[in-house]
Amino acid sequence: MSAQEERNALTAPTALYDQALSLLREFPDGVPPRRGYSRPRKTAVGKDPLPREEARSAIREALSPLPDDPAALHRRFERLGIQDRHRYLIGFTVAGLPLPADQVDAARALGRRLVRTGATASTVIAGIALLGRLGEPEDVPYLSVLGLLRDLTGPVINALDILDRRSAAVVWLAVYARSDELRPFVHALWTGARQAVHPELVALSTSPRFVSSAVARRIAEASRLPDLLDRHPSDTDLLARAGRLLVRMGCSRDEPTDLLAYRDALRVYDGVVGRAGLLPPTLDNAAMLLSLALDLSSGTGVLLDWPPGRRAVLLESLGRLLAEPRWAVAGATASTADQRRRADWIRRTGQQPFKRRATPDGFRVEVVAGDPADREPVEARVLVDGRPVVPAVFGRGRAHSPDHLLDEGRLRAGAEPREVQLAEAYCTEGCCGALYVTIRRDADQVVWENWRQNMPGSREPAPELPAYRFDASAYDREIARAETDCSWSWRARTVARLIKAGLIEEPDVLSRWDASRYWISSGFDDPDTAVVTFWYVPGMVSGSPERADSPLQFRWVIRDDGTPPEAQAAAALRRLAEEDPKSYARVCGGSRERAEELGFSWPDGA
Incomplete structure (x- = not known):
């Protein structure tokens, strides 16, 4: 061995597994801290990162054929410009790598060496992915320790979910559970x-x-x-x-x-x-x-x-x-x-x-209000042949509320096709997507077709759904029943629904005040209130709106007074028709500057 080789051997970087194990031993009882451990990330100097498709091709080249030792894989990664930032691509590529039966033992051995001695995230993740396919019980403790390093937690849990679900859950809770x-x-x-x-x-x-x-x-x-x-x-x-x-x-x-x-x-x-x-x-x-x-x-x-x-x-x-x-x-x-x-x-x-409740053609809309102690949302669950459509194909959020799907008549079928959003991701559509279907009437049938999932960032193809056909008369009866059924609703929610129905039927109740209907429902923080919100743009009623791009939003809270919901809603609609709602509602949105310009107080803390 030359002097340079001796120096390189003496200064060889510490394996990531050894780093994680050393950090773990520093904590009392050897229990990891919440969120695991971070480690400094090294950025390649003087190299622009490879675009996604080029990186995918380079990873395939580096893995074909599989090298005999971790050092060889590290050299290939360096030569091809594969960096730690490509760790998820590495995992997906290894997961789909063809492995003939006569190469399985060698691939498993390489995976173990990479996991136990690899010093870079890119090579270690290749090992984790190999063990996710080929690992055995003896590999679980090594993977569990590596999973405490934050940039390896996701790949480790993916591998452990295959090898040992309990260990995967323990690592997941140790790192991700923040309570x-x-x-x-x-x-x-x-x-x-x-x-x-x-x-x-x-x-x-x-x-x-x-x-x-x-x-x-x-x-x-x-x-x-x-x-x-x-x-x-x-x-x-x-x-x-x-x-x-x-x-x-x-x-x-x-x-x-x-x-x-x-x-x-x-x-x-x-x-x-x-x-x-x-x-x-x-x-x-x-x-x-x-x-x-x-x-x-x-x-x-x-x-x-x-x-x-x-x-x-x-x-x-x-x-x-x-x-x-x-x-x-x-x-x-x-x-x-x-x-x-x-x-x-x-x-x-x-x-x-x-x-x-049997329904012809297996189409049903079930409005479900969840446990109020958990602040569960109200859903309009669409079932076909007894199976709920939204969770079957869209795992990122609940079905929309009846306020959205039923009160606005969005599920009604007309001669003109109508695209309807059935569900939106729990964050937003722009973040994690939404589920759409097109509804149209075709002679004596109603057709649900052209399903569309907008799922930004998803690496998996969206499930394909067939077109569903329902008897039109039975479909119309079911929609009418669902739209008029209030058995699931509590008093304040019923008040809100009746106010909304009244404003849909007579939009000029608000428009006469240069206002337009917005969100109307029961209060989230206080379910025993009905909340009416509306937008205000001066000059709207005359057809010459003033700064329509800068509207103010108002909020009127109506507390349940114990009288029948129909009476409360009728009283609210009369007041909206007779008194300018801006005089008793409060500004809740828009901009402070616009509110002050129009003579309204901006809410404290907003």
Whole structure:
């Protein structure tokens, strides 16, 4: 070995695995910190990054044929301009790399060497992807430690999801779960304190503030929830927690795909529903069981791979249980406004998931209001042949509300084709996409066709959907029924819907004040209020709007006064017709400058 080679050997960079292990040992009890570890990223000097397609081709060239050792792969990556910034492309390329049977053992051995000795993210990720395909149980501890480095967490979890779901969930929770309330549970998981997992799980809050659908799934996977239920069959606290985790996984406000990705969902449903009779008839438990029933009847739970008839059996069991007198009085002791609101929701919604309403051609619209304690949204779920369309093909957000789809008549079929947005991503369409369908009338049929998914940044092709044809008369009856059905609605929401209907029928009620209708519904922070918002542009009624590009938005809050919703809505519409709403509504949008220019106060803190 030359002197230069000796110096290179002495100054060889530390393997990323060794770096992660050293960082882990510095923390008390060897438990990683929340968000894992960051490490300095090295930027290639004097080299412009390769465009995506060139990088993909270069990665294929570097991997064909697979080298014998990590150093050779590192040299190829350097020569071809492949950098750490290409780590996700590397993972996808390796995942699709053809591997003849006689190369499998060599590829596995290379993957292990890359994972254990690789010093750059690019080469280590190639190893992670190889072990995701070919790894064995002995590789799991190495991958778990590497997953604590933030720029490797995603690829490691993808690999561990194939090799060992529990380990993937533990790493996911350690790095991604940001709530302090979860740290004792993560500590028990990471240290292998098996006896502590059960009590820490029972102690966890499953409030949406702390537990999203993804967190709920990973908690269930990490704790081996079905096994815990089997070991503690009489623990009603654990049983209730398991039910709440299922509810959170199916939450449409987050990602409905989490419930579908949870491999043990059927076992947990069986365990919870099969033992639900052991639960005390509290308001919390009644709401949890009703939420499960709603999901099993028209939500994401329908889409699980159920054995024939099993889902119907579980629904019937829940229906019988919740009809028992002891459950019927679960909300009788409600003392706070939140508890009374929840008890009212149970009374309104209690029979909905158990009604077997047959519809011709299998088309149905089910409006579902979720548990108000969780601030669940109201959805207009479209079902074809009993299966909810939105979560079946669009895993990034819930179905739109009835305010959007029904109150505006968007699902009605006319002679002219109409493209309708059925769902939008929980962030925004511009971020993560939306689901569209074109609806048209064709003689005695209504056709849903030309499905379109706008999914920016998605690496997977959107699922293709066929055209659906429905009997037009039956379709019209179902839309009319859904549009007029208020059984799901609470008083303030009904007031808002009636005000909106009145303004749609008579738009000049607002236009006479140079105003136009905007969002009208119940209040999010206070569901016992109806909220009317409108835009104001001076001169709109005369046809000469002044600075139409700078409107002001106003908000009028109407508190439920206990009188019939029809009377409250009629009174609100009369006031809108007789008094300028700008005199009693408050500015809530636009710009401070424009508000002050027109003589209105800008809201504090806005």
